[in-house]
Amino acid sequence: MTKMLDAVHTTNELPDSTTIVIIGGGIVGITAALTLAERNIPVVLLEKGHIAGEQSSRNLGWIRKTSRHANDVPLAQAADRLWAEMPERIGQSVGYKQSGIMFLAKTDEQMALYEAWSKSVQPLALGSQLLSPKEIDKHVPHGQGQWVGAIYTPSDGRAEPTIATSAIAKAAVKKGAIIVQQCAVRTLSTTAGKISGVVTEKGEIRCEQVLLAGGAWSRRFLGNHGVSLPTLPVIASVLRTAPVEGPTEIAVGGPDFSFRKHKDGGFIIMQRGKVDAPITLDHLKIGLKFRDQLKHGKDSLNIAFNGTFFRDLAMPRSWHANSKTPFEHVRVCEPKVNHGLLNDAMNNTISAWPMFKNTKIEESWAGLIDVTPDSTPVIDRIKTLPGLTVATGFSGHGFGTGPAAGQLAADIVSDVPPIVDPSPYRFDRF
Template sequence: MPGPKVVPVQGDAQLPSRVDVVVIGGGIIGSSTALELAERGVSVALCEKGGIGEEQSSRNWGWVRISQRDPREVPLMAEAIRIWQGLDQRTGRDTGYRQCGIVFGSKDDADRANNEGWPELLGGYQMKSRMVDVPELSGLYPGMKHDFKSALYTAADGRAEPQKAAPAIAEAARDKGAHLLTNCAVRGIETAGGRISGVITERGPIACSSVVLAGGAWSSLFSRNAGIDLPQLKVMNTVIRTKPIEGGPEQTFYGRNFAFRKRQDGGYTIASPYDNIVDIVPDSFRYMLKFLPALKSEWKSLRFRVSGRFLEEVRMAQRWRMDEQSPFERCRVLDPKPSEKWTDYALSELRKSYPVFAGAEIAQRWAGYIDVTPDAVPVISPVERVPGFFIATGFSGHGFGIGPGAGRLAADLVTGRNPCVDPTDFRLSRFFDGSKIELISGV
């Protein structure tokens, strides 16, 4: 079964000869960066090897949340929520955004202790969040059987439609003067005098003074060909889309065996907290030492496997010339085969636990690759050894909601504007300067 149906964006026919900035990657991060730059009067070309938003930006859960994030991301997510609230009006298009609230059940005492810290933290950002007891939790989800003693309810959290958001933002960037180039892979960067001077695309060169790499799961490979080390791996996640369900809940929910959120069409996106598949590939060995802290703390939620992906990546070129076809032209869209085991289990548990979902019918199932860094925090950073080159990637499953904020920060760094949040935690150099690399969960 093919991936989700994304709102189509028609690419421009003409390739510009020169712009100020080339953004590589037409997901929500790249599109948001392009919109921010275009609104500031910066000439920009957004280059996407396939279609706008066709990889993980349209395949994620659709959550827009500030709760239960790495605390280092919270300031940027607060900025993102403020942007989401006016995004439909700003773009003149429907992104499906709604501030519906998200509930995280407390599975045990440790979970409860973690949940209890969030209302105070988020209160400092004027984001509504509170603990709820069993009667209120039962009121939010009438008839749902559960054994939670409490839950975290963050009313500031919300949802949007992944198949609509990146296209809406990209089209808005074009309204402001950006060039949108689809089915136009960037093969590599060019430099002059030690700094960025342009890019080479499959359709020809574009001169520019800055480049933003927002290539998602492809970013490490692109960087390697440019002589830049970017530690990044892929994690596959599968979701189910149901047909419309009458009387279903508005609030998004994350529980012990399932997670769900209402869709704009009346159906639900359902996923399993355990359905995170890690294919063993050559990069697994290349970056093993850097990812050890993550493996030690997150191994219970990861499913390692050896699959055909290993041979695919063995055969994939790691270096290529600018006059050669790149790997990005050979694979326009990453469309992995969905994993049925854990999503079937999640749906089965949901049907048993919550009568309103008893008759839920699967309309579609798809999978996508999440771009992950060793500390599960993104890289939004200049590359010091190549002036004019910036990276915005590695969002580790948190990219959809934070995307508009990440685009603003990336644009700030490119233009030299005072950054909307402190970018220190997102610097690329943290992986090489002796900084302690660790996953931080809770508050």
């Protein structure tokens, strides 16, 4: 976990009842809680560990529309607006800056993909630009990389994961939401076939609806209730440098590295071309659903059979309300950092922009990302469990769209017109 995460102090007392229970204290669940509190709807958010302890504080902080599926772009556009409004809404900066994001192409094939994407979203007027090598050097000077071109979206931006979710959580509490940390939800309670509460390790809360925003844990939770959510885990390793004079405020993604400016003057860097994909039992159970992703992205997956498989195998997949659950055994998931990938990322960054040479690394961490077969989340009611809504499977995009995704989930559970068309996020598409 990054050592810069801003802690949130909350109550330890569990209320007897509420209108809506949210499971999961990441960016999506917390923003949903804020939205519901602002609507004066009683809401209790339960987090098995601590707020933003997993991927919501471990991501790159990018807020982007570039390279998203066309039907996912409206959610990203709505998120842009909500990120810009957030400081006034919650009374605190979240480090948001509309500084732009640029993706570099080293080959004609890569550039063709960016050109095709740019054409596919042209009606959405995103302001994305296809750049020549000279234009790249103008925006990000002092580079030595041999680039065919790039795609650049000036309206993309960044925020700080170590402060954003925590700041939103504090505002949600001030506006009436109840947040309880170190409190795992074990099972759902039903009455006459409909959700009527949740059973936690500290007791039961009666409620009318439940929103599950449990990230990579959502599949296991739903599996205990007979619902198969098709997500698989990947692990991304990330580093933060000491303050350094960098080439630009623009976030830059190359084929095998990425960097963006951090609020303290350093840079957040990762090996963009590679993530770890340790084999688990779920790969054997639902792996065929991911065959298209594997076919097109196999070079970016560092697939390994290691101890992760056996640790996952030993973790229960079904349990009763009076049983200790996996969520109590693992309060905060701490994946192992792949220092080899981070060394590659740093070396590749230095090769492209030598001004990063001799930069000191302040810290490194890893985060577990839940990926769906089409890299698009599920934000939908679960028809087989009336009263349950799911917002999960964000496939590494959850922080950037988090405020809009959380509001969309809140719209669904409170039955108001949705902030965007929810149809791309239907559960039944699988």
